[in-house]
Amino acid sequence: MAKYSRKMACTTCCLTQSIFRGLSPEQLEILNENRHEVEFNAGEIMFKQGTALTHIACILQGMVKIYIEGLNKKNLLIKVARENAIIGGPGMYVDFIHHFSVAALTDVQTCFIDVNSLEKIMKMNQNLALNILKKNNIQGIQNFKKFINLTQKHMSGRIADALLYLADEIHNATSFETPLSRQDIADLTSMSKESAIRILKEFKDARIIELSNNHFTIHDREALVKISDKG
Amino acid sequence: MAKYSRKMACTTCCLTQSIFRGLSPEQLEILNENRHEVEFNAGEIMFKQGTALTHIACILQGMVKIYIEGLNKKNLLIKVARENAIIGGPGMYVDFIHHFSVAALTDVQTCFIDVNSLEKIMKMNQNLALNILKKNNIQGIQNFKKFINLTQKHMSGRIADALLYLADEIHNATSFETPLSRQDIADLTSMSKESAIRILKEFKDARIIELSNNHFTIHDREALVKISDKG
DNA sequence: ATAAAATATTGATATTAATCAACATATACT
């Protein structure tokens, strides 16, 4: 955990384009008065599964991983999030418990908004509820895709999916440095670390990707798409 | 598909206790004017994945299965729903496409409500949006549980989960007749039909359950819970 | 009631992926 600061105002924050679009200046001011910025160091836990969901977090800078702590200390990495992501979770309006953990992959700057204020604004402006509904549904669709990926594809298909996910949705580049460890990649694809490493090596040997340590370069995108599709 | 009828009114429908609680009589009347009842025969498809999401469906009578059509004709059964369930889906407010298919397991009576009317009422009464938000989040929590069940448990743990799910959440009885085929049970647990049958037989041989055709009786609930927990 | 079709069951075999163990490389700590 770390220092408290107030560097910006909601009115000038680009997240205003996100679920907070459509809020009036007054509503944004309420938001502004009920938020606080927090910095986390790489590796620190932001939200711990099982604890009370009292705040949602906006990522202002840096990358985090969102993961379910499953059985026998095994994690399932649900997604990676970075700047402009807003992290709530399905505990909202249900039991107000975090149903996943969130950990900083890099140093991150965040903005915490308490759920009571959020609820207050939600009651003032129905756009907020609808925007959150939409955001949740987008996540729901992605979860369906993940269900199929994880339960119906073999390891190479799952690794191909993970590489395309990182390239297309996280880094927007075919060449990138990932803060994910090999274990994280294994947790993202629901396989053992050793198996993940082996598949990555296969892809490397087949010249589909290049990798040294944590730097990945996708050489043959089509091959990955094909491997992903065939399962 | 089947006949059109109007048997009841929203004001007297027990679903008014569900996401529609808190609606005014006027709002219920709008709902009532924009709904129609439809009967489906066992086996018929109510919603087909990929088609336009124009209506949500309420189940008035009977049982349905909700499943994702995945790769190579393999389905993943997400849940079973029966009386008083309301089926929307994550396409709502996103792309207005069905992201799963829904098929009748028995003859079913349903009530279809078009999404425009739903949206109209949502804008009149924020309770509706919040109720839907909550319902979606409950489903989200269940999906997280399913992720862990399907990706981190062995076959016997998954079958134990399925049996407990059917007994506790669908039939509310330790002895029940299921309309699910063996293939459906396999789709629910993400394994081959043959494997599902084998595990069921193991449970039967161990006197944990009794089964003849589609009639299941759970004899040793504790054993199932233990098998489910250990993964 | 009987034939045909669909669904269920069982055993043998092949495939996939996890685990275990050894070792290598990188990172953090005085």
Added chain:
DNA sequence: AGTATATGTTGATTAATATCAATATTTTAT
């Protein structure tokens, strides 16, 4: 810089599960 610790890599082995093939049972249609 040098040791300790964590992370990554590789190969051998074991365990889990799918597939294939044969047969049985149930359901549906005539």
